[in-house]
Amino acid sequence: MKTKSNNWKVNLYNKKHAFVYQFGEELIELLDPKPDELILDLGCGSGQLTNEISKNGAHVVGIDSSKEMISDAKSNYPELDFQVKDASHFHFNKPFDAIFSNAVLHWVLDAENAILNMNKNLRSEGRLVLEFGGKGNVATIVNSLRKSLEKRGYLKNAKLKNWYFPSISEYTFLLEKNGFEVEYAHLYDRPTKLADNENGIKDWIEMFGSLFFVNVSEQSKIDILEEVQNNVKSSCFNDGKWVADYRRIRILAKKIA
Ligand code: BEZ
Numbered sequence: 001m002k003t004k005s006n007n008w009k010v011n012l013y014n015k016k017h018a019f020v021y022q023f024g025e026e027l028i029e030l031l032d033p034k035p036d037e038l039i040l041d042l043g044c045g046s047g048q049l050t051n052e053i054s055k056n057g058a059h060v061v062g063i064d065s066s067k068e069m070i071s072d073a074k075s076n077y078p079e080l081d082f083q084v085k086d087a088s089h090f091h092f093n094k095p096f097d098a099i100f101s102n103a104v105l106h107w108v109l110d111a112e113n114a115i116l117n118m119n120k121n122l123r124s125e126g127r128l129v130l131e132f133g134g135k136g137n138v139a140t141i142v143n144s145l146r147k148s149l150e151k152r153g154y155l156k157n158a159k160l161k162n163w164y165f166p167s168i169s170e171y172t173f174l175l176e177k178n179g180f181e182v183e184y185a186h187l188y189d190r191p192t193k194l195a196d197n198e199n200g201i202k203d204w205i206e207m208f209g210s211l212f213f214v215n216v217s218e219q220s221k222i223d224i225l226e227e228v229q230n231n232v233k234s235s236c237f238n239d240g241k242w243v244a245d246y247r248r249i250r251i252l253a254k255k256i257a
């Protein structure tokens with residue numbers, strides 16, 4: 001799922017960034033979907049986890065703001081319900097028993113509005129099962145990228161606020177303020193191997209950080225990608241593989257109001 005441009009490279013995503021949904025399977029255990037429950041998969045991407053959630057009889061609706069992702073999801077799983085909708089503005093007539101979201105909410109900068117909207121679309125005592133980038137997520141890569149942009153005079157790009165990576169206290173405060181009781185919250189390092197052994201960091205930045213390069217010349221972009229990959233090599237290259245310094249925040253909360 002993404003929020004700012006509709007330029008998802010669906011094939012590249014599925015081929016090289018499949019870890020986005022592969023890691024989500026553990027989160028489904030926390031969700032513990034029951035037969036006949038109505039569950040929303042918020043930011044379903046190409047639908048792999050939506051399909052997993054539906055396997056023991058839950059009715060699942062997958063939403064994503066990317067038309068391309070939804071069309072891929074529909075062709076992968078034609079029997080499931082997928083719809084193009086935005087994470088902070090969706091509305092359904094029937095409230096859900098649970099809302100599940102993996103690797104999406106860091107794209108939603110207005111976190112409080114997203115929480116309010118999830119609350120409105122959940123039944124009383126309905127559960128929220130979320131995982132996304134937490135405080136310090138991909139800091140090695142992104143700090144290095146900001147430095148390389150700044151060094152070349154791209155000061156506005158270097159300051160871009162592209163993602164929301166909260167601490168536990170920040171996010172649980174917002175949940176409690178907006179009608180949820182938090183049952184579980186965990187912030188943890190999840191170093192993530194990237195698929196391409198040669199251009200791992202460069203590919204990652206191109207795939208997820210393209211907004212950093214708005215109005216940056218093509219040559220500067222090539223130089224910056226090269227420089228960042230070299231600069232992070234001592235921390236992000238292990239045993240012949242590129243590894244991104246992911247940190248996740250994982251939440252289980254219940255609607256109380
Ligand atoms: C993440 O899954 O943590 C993530 C993905 C893309 C950009 C930033 C963070």
